[in-house]
Amino acid sequence: MNPRLSDLVSASRVVSIPLRTKFRGITERELLVFEGPNGFSEWAAFTEYSDEEAATWLAAAIEWGHNDLPAPKRNSVPVNAILPAVTLADISKILTRAGKFTTVKIKTAEKGQSVSDDLARILEVQNLYPEAKIRLDANGGFNISQAMELLEKLSFEGIELEYFEQPVATIADLSEMKIEIAKTGQTTLIAADESVRKSSDPLAVELAGAADILVLKSAPLGGIANALQIAASSKLPIVPSSAMQSSIGLSAELHFAACLDELVFDAGLGTMNLFAGDLVTDSLKPVDGVLEVRRPEVATSALDTLKAEDHRYDWWIARLQRCGRLIGLEA
Numbered sequence: 085m086n087p088r089l090s091d092l093v094s095a096s097r098v099v100s101i102p103l104r105t106k107f108r109g110i111t112e113r114e115l116l117v118f119e120g121p122n123g124f125s126e127w128a129a130f131t132e133y134s135d136e137e138a139a140t141w142l143a144a145a146i147e148w149g150h151n152d153l154p155a156p157k158r159n160s161v162p163v164n165a166i167l168p169a170v171t172l173a174d175i176s177k178i179l180t181r182a183g184k185f186t187t188v189k190i191k192t193a194e195k196g197q198s199v200s201d202d203l204a205r206i207l208e209v210q211n212l213y214p215e216a217k218i219r220l221d222a223n224g225g226f227n228i229s230q231a232m233e234l235l236e237k238l239s240f241e242g243i244e245l246e247y248f249e250q251p252v253a254t255i256a257d258l259s260e261m262k263i264e265i266a267k268t269g270q271t272t273l274i275a276a277d278e279s280v281r282k283s284s285d286p287l288a289v290e291l292a293g294a295a296d297i298l299v300l301k302s303a304p305l306g307g308i309a310n311a312l313q314i315a316a317s318s319k320l321p322i323v324p325s326s327a328m329q330s331s332i333g334l335s336a337e338l339h340f341a342a343c344l345d346e347l348v349f350d351a352g353l354g355t356m357n358l359f360a361g362d363l364v365t366d367s368l369k370p371v372d373g374v375l376e377v378r379r380p381e382v383a384t385s386a387l388d389t390l391k392a393e394d395h396r397y398d399w400w401i402a403r404l405q406r407c408g409r410l411i412g413l414e415a
């Protein structure tokens with residue numbers, strides 16, 4: 085059952101968790117947590133998001149804290165390691181921290197960097213981990229010619245990608261890029277992420293033939309039940325992934341992954357290695373490339389240590405009031 089807004093407000097804590105390296109341009113992950121009948125849940129809509137978008141994330145957080153959940157079909161999920169757009173010197177340090185892995189996702193198209201910087205980073209990973217499968221994520225940051233330039237250079241170096249996630253921003257550009265790739269005779273697979281979760285119709289990208297793989301995250305899709313429904317309506321393989329949540333929010337994404345019928349690719353859930361702090365006693369970090377499906381115990385001391393400044397708490401509570409009303413919570 086949905087909580088009353090006033091109960092949600094009084095249960096809410098706001099924290100700011102430091103990241104090890106800059107990610108999506110941020111160095112601290114700010115989010116709100118509350119305890120419900122199921123345990124702790126997390127509302128981690130990025131601060132620049134509109135109320136409408138943040139309200140969808142709130143519905144997902146309420147589902148995880150308060151409502152009935154579908155039963156998982158497996159008790160562990162294989163995950164990829166993740167490499168932010170760091171300098172060459174930092175690559176080995178970051179990937180060593182990830183432990184054993186079979187797949188690595190490399191972030192590309194970072195502001196202020198060039199296609200050559202991305203290429204150098206990919207080559208260094210290939211050099212250090214010749215057996216690893218490599219997938220790229222540009223978060224829609226390339227235009228078509230930049231993305232094609234990178235693919236051409238990779239092909240010249242003999243590097244085959246597992247897939248390229250959101251190389252360009254729009255569904256139209258993704259479609260055009262698939263045509264460009266076909267023209268070169270390459271078979272690089274394209275995954276859609278932002279085009280799924282930022283679209284009014286999450287399956288529009290599939291209808292347009294603009295992607296081969298869908299990256300799904302339950303929080304931006306309004307919860308696990310919704311995300312499972314979208315997965316069931318799609319013919320494309322699904323890669324369940326996280327949205328840089330703490331272990332509390334990550335456990336919900338992991339539960340979603342565990343509920344899927346089939347996992348063809350390693351899930352994008354190995355993100356806790358990017359954090360320099362967490363809210364639980366035993367972080368959801370992969371062991372030998374695998375995450376155990378569980379709901380970790382929350383460390384109440386961490387909620388105090390990582391407590392956000394008062395004015396940020398006020399900002400989140402005002403946002404909670406607005407978004408709670410948007411999804412029809414009773415006062």
Ligand SMILES: [Mg+2]
Nearest residue numbers: 221223249277
């Ligand atoms: Mg992505």
